[in-house]
Amino acid sequence: MRALNFNGGPAALPLPVLKTVAAETLDWRGTGMSIMENSHRAKEVVAMAEETQADLLSLLGLGREWKVLFCQGGASLQFAMIPLNFAPEGETCDYIDTGLWSTKAYQEAQICGAKAHLAATSKADDYTYIPGEFNFSAKPRYIYLTSNNTVRGTQWASFPKNPPAPLIADMSSEFLSRPLDLSDFVLVHAGAQKNVGPAGLTIVLIRPEWAETGKKNLPHMLDYRTYIEHDSMFNTPPVFAIYVAGLTFKWLRDEIGGLEKMRELNKAKADFLYQAIDNSGGFFRGTARKDSRSPMNVTFRLPNEELEKDFLAEAKKVGMAGLNGHRSVGGMRASIYNAVDMAAVRTLVEFMAEFQRKRG
Amino acid sequence: MRALNFNGGPAALPLPVLKTVAAETLDWRGTGMSIMENSHRAKEVVAMAEETQADLLSLLGLGREWKVLFCQGGASLQFAMIPLNFAPEGETCDYIDTGLWSTKAYQEAQICGAKAHLAATSKADDYTYIPGEFNFSAKPRYIYLTSNNTVRGTQWASFPKNPPAPLIADMSSEFLSRPLDLSDFVLVHAGAQKNVGPAGLTIVLIRPEWAETGKKNLPHMLDYRTYIEHDSMFNTPPVFAIYVAGLTFKWLRDEIGGLEKMRELNKAKADFLYQAIDNSGGFFRGTARKDSRSPMNVTFRLPNEELEKDFLAEAKKVGMAGLNGHRSVGGMRASIYNAVDMAAVRTLVEFMAEFQRKRG
Numbered sequence: 001m002r003a004l005n006f007n008g009g010p011a012a013l014p015l016p017v018l019k020t021v022a023a024e025t026l027d028w029r030g031t032g033m034s035i036m037e038n039s040h041r042a043k044e045v046v047a048m049a050e051e052t053q054a055d056l057l058s059l060l061g062l063g064r065e066w067k068v069l070f071c072q073g074g075a076s077l078q079f080a081m082i083p084l085n086f087a088p089e090g091e092t093c094d095y096i097d098t099g100l101w102s103t104k105a106y107q108e109a110q111i112c113g114a115k116a117h118l119a120a121t122s123k124a125d126d127y128t129y130i131p132g133e134f135n136f137s138a139k140p141r142y143i144y145l146t147s148n149n150t151v152r153g154t155q156w157a158s159f160p161k162n163p164p165a166p167l168i169a170d171m172s173s174e175f176l177s178r179p180l181d182l183s184d185f186v187l188v189h190a191g192a193q194k195n196v197g198p199a200g201l202t203i204v205l206i207r208p209e210w211a212e213t214g215k216k217n218l219p220h221m222l223d224y225r226t227y228i229e230h231d232s233m234f235n236t237p238p239v240f241a242i243y244v245a246g247l248t249f250k251w252l253r254d255e256i257g258g259l260e261k262m263r264e265l266n267k268a269k270a271d272f273l274y275q276a277i278d279n280s281g282g283f284f285r286g287t288a289r290k291d292s293r294s295p296m297n298v299t300f301r302l303p304n305e306e307l308e309k310d311f312l313a314e315a316k317k318v319g320m321a322g323l324n325g326h327r328s329v330g331g332m333r334a335s336i337y338n339a340v341d342m343a344a345v346r347t348l349v350e351f352m353a354e355f356q357r358k359r360g
Numbered sequence: 361m362r363a364l365n366f367n368g369g370p371a372a373l374p375l376p377v378l379k380t381v382a383a384e385t386l387d388w389r390g391t392g393m394s395i396m397e398n399s400h401r402a403k404e405v406v407a408m409a410e411e412t413q414a415d416l417l418s419l420l421g422l423g424r425e426w427k428v429l430f431c432q433g434g435a436s437l438q439f440a441m442i443p444l445n446f447a448p449e450g451e452t453c454d455y456i457d458t459g460l461w462s463t464k465a466y467q468e469a470q471i472c473g474a475k476a477h478l479a480a481t482s483k484a485d486d487y488t489y490i491p492g493e494f495n496f497s498a499k500p501r502y503i504y505l506t507s508n509n510t511v512r513g514t515q516w517a518s519f520p521k522n523p524p525a526p527l528i529a530d531m532s533s534e535f536l537s538r539p540l541d542l543s544d545f546v547l548v549h550a551g552a553q554k555n556v557g558p559a560g561l562t563i564v565l566i567r568p569e570w571a572e573t574g575k576k577n578l579p580h581m582l583d584y585r586t587y588i589e590h591d592s593m594f595n596t597p598p599v600f601a602i603y604v605a606g607l608t609f610k611w612l613r614d615e616i617g618g619l620e621k622m623r624e625l626n627k628a629k630a631d632f633l634y635q636a637i638d639n640s641g642g643f644f645r646g647t648a649r650k651d652s653r654s655p656m657n658v659t660f661r662l663p664n665e666e667l668e669k670d671f672l673a674e675a676k677k678v679g680m681a682g683l684n685g686h687r688s689v690g691g692m693r694a695s696i697y698n699a700v701d702m703a704a705v706r707t708l709v710e711f712m713a714e715f716q717r718k719r720g
Binding site: 013018041236238 | 378
């Protein structure tokens with residue numbers, strides 16, 4: 001039986017995507033080989049990769065001023081590549097600190113020799129909200145933010161207006177969950193393992209014009225230009241993960257109906273779950289400030305840790321996985337990414353009500 | 361129908377491994393989720409990753425003085441990480457140049473600021489052999505070599521004796537094809553996409569003691585210590601690729617019977633194919649010097665390029681894939697990795713004889 005998967009990432013993938021993967025494992029598109037066994041330079045594979053890039057741009061409504069890169073190493077490698085390329089040798093770059101992953105990005109920029117400036121942080125309030133006021137430096141090269149905070153369950157509802165420098169964002173845990181206006185952005189990165197596909201693929205959206213402003217003579221695999229010039233095939237890319245991403249993009253387009261529709265579905269799920277929390281008379285307590293709540297990661301607490309432990313154990317018994325909060329903060333977290341449907345959220349809400357009835 | 365897969369990489373995987381992957385796609389080990397949907401921190405996944413590391417050490421007969429790392433970015437990222445860690449700030453390191461990939465490693469070391477010294481090269485003879493004499497520098501930090509040259513079809517039969525510094529090798533295209541004596545080595549890297557699993561995973565074997573001698577305060581994802589300290593789970597590793605690697609290791613152990621047996625099987629396949637080439641009266645010509653021939657990648661030419669084109673086209677028609685040489689050198693290449701069995705090689709040899717009969 002399939003579990004109800006509330007994992008924070010790696011996370012649930014669409015069932016039709018998995019069924020296609022299973023069916024094609026021994027023979028992908030009539031090649032007589034698995035996609036894992038095909039050469040990345042075979043024309044069928046190159047065509048698949050190009051189609052995947054085109055489908056993604058089309059989903060996001062982006063034109064050819066953007067390029068889709070298939071990178072590896074997760075957000076953690078992006079934390080280094082961004083300052084190495086764009087703020088080397090002590091140049092100033094601004095960071096907005098909204099929790100674990102933006103803190104790491106900020107620290108990594110310092111390791112890489114950038115002059116990283118903290119333009120805002122909600123640390124004093126336990127990262128329960130997204131800051132609305134910023135103390136930008138005089139001339140930053142870029143402004144970095146994490147658009148959805150998986151750990152704290154917060155999300156930027158809208159991005160800084162008229163920023164004094166281009167925006168760069170880690171969108172890993174909300175990527176493709178809603179339409180995005182990227183006019184003020186030059187680079188967006190997203191680990192595949194939330195809404196896209198298996199871990200081991202990092203999607204980078206970048207404006208090639210901006211990439212050209214980067215430091216020259218970096219190691220090839222750390223230079224965004226390498227990926228742009230070779231269309232992400234300077235060396236062997238993570239072909240299988242790209243293939244699964246491609247299937248997911250087609251699912252989003254053909255079965256969901258695009259990102260606006262996806263946003264509506266995600267909003268309906270999140271509203272339903274947050275309402276259940278808010279209407280529990282304080283038994284369940286949301287940890288994020290209401291104006292900063294993430295529709296992807298719903299974080300909440302129970303009256304005490306013993307009840308939380310029991311809640312997790314009982315949830316597991318009835319086939320609900322991944323409801324524990326991130327190990328750095330504890331508590332509960334229901335990650336309701338694109339592939340988690342309303343039926344799963346309803347089952348969770350019913351389970352919560354039943355648990356409260358018995359133990360509240 | 362399954363193709364006869366002679367791809368240079370990504371390459372053939374064992375059929376039993378693929379069948380397991382297909383069968384477990386919707387429900388891995390009773391978790392009710394694909395391995396792609398399981399958290400990398402779930403106890404079942406951590407146990408799988410640890411078992412995969414242990415199985416690999418056991419296959420290679422290595423003890424706890426070695427550590428298995430799951431990296432990303434392929435050999436190309438290793439080309440940078442090695443000098444960044446071990447020869448930063450102009451330290452000397454020696455490179456042996458046996459073709460495309462070692463040339464790239466050598467050049468990348470220079471980009472990274474190392475003082476890279478060429479201790480030997482077979483470039484003048486078109487990389488047709490593995491050098492036997494070396495002009496090592498006075499005090500290199502390490503000596504770097506590529507143990508099997510996929511492009512040129514050459515392989516080191518034995519490694520430099522009493523080297524003046526620890527050896528580091530790219531073993532991507534021969535990894536797990538034979539037992540190895542790693543006494544003189546401190547680091548070995550291998551892209552998974554030849555004998556191990558899907559592209560997107562780079563296996564690194566490293567002596568933690570040696571890793572400790574590396575430069576401090578590097579970006580986390582470029583520092584081998586990060587992988588050692590966090591058992592390759594500093595961030596989300598490429599879980600699916602690790603899972604497939606684990607299945608392949610068990611196949612090698614349980615179905616093949618270990619690396620000595622694998623070496624025998626590989627030798628039998630290579631001997632059979634090289635004999636067919638040598639006994640063709642010059643119609644097929646091996647490109648590598650006989651003492652340097654690779655049992656993994658068998659490179660050869662036909663009398664002219666028109667015949668080569670026809671050979672490839674006819675081979676494809678009868679279901680044989682990947683017989684074209686690397687795009688940088690042309691010609692033919694039959695990659696006969698672990699998962700390509702003797703039956704496939706026999707079919708190829710019969711096809712070659714028939715082609716010669718008709719066109720020779």
